[in-house]
Amino acid sequence: MQVSACFPSERWVVVWFVTVFDVGVDISPLVEKIDDPNMANDKDLLQVVRLLDDACREAGFFYVKGHGIAEPLMKEVRDVTHKFFQLPYEEKLKIKMTPQNGYRGYQRLGENITNGKPDMQEAIDKDHARLIGYPVSTDILEEHRTDTGCGAHTDYGLLTLVNQDDDICALEVKNQSGEWIYAKPIPGTFVCNIGDMLKVWSNGIYQPTLHRVVNNSPRYRVSVAFFYESNFDAAIEPVEFCRERTGGVAKYEKVVYGEHLIKKVLNNFIK
């Protein structure tokens, strides 16, 4: 790894943590040159790719800035999400999620299950986006209350981008020492985390990280997640150049994304 070769490992971890986890990777060179046929020769861009690669290898969780989406627009999306969840229950039910509409629409509090426990969240699912609301726990009837807004999980797909409320710490990530640490909000950034399919594709070079949401704050929290996923019927297997870099043997079997998704969702109903 290029950066670690320049630094003693302890110092490198500190540098990496500060630049990637605390402040975020500035991906603007990548965004600016994405259509440039000469992008592979650009030094700034190469440095961004290295930082992203390091973040995916070391943590599987990182912040990005310089992505080109204006901060006021990110806030507006969250504001609209807050407004929707403040509507009376009957209003929200008008776009209720059903098998007939392909499980798109409004999912009421407690309907989403992770590890056998209802999540203390309500949400709207639309294509690859999920708008999520986490009520204040004291506002939830005691008999319906559980201890997590979203139970510990890894994401199913390739990459997730989260636009989270600026002022509430609730998203927690399990670090390599097994401690839960906050992915505290950094205004204007997206929290990114890699999913199960990237693990398979990269033959384990990138590992998805366990995370969960616990809203212990006195305020209603929203987040808007975009799940970049493989096609439902896509067969995913370790790509050759990743296999070559990891001893030449595929560590994961070929998996059809849709089958993986259904299996994980069904497993969530079991404690």
Ligand SMILES: O=C(O)CCC(=O)C(=O)O
């Ligand atoms: O609300 C968040 O910050 C993250 C939600 C999440 O992890 C998920 O929906 O997969």
Ligand SMILES: [Fe+2]
């Ligand atoms: Fe997640």
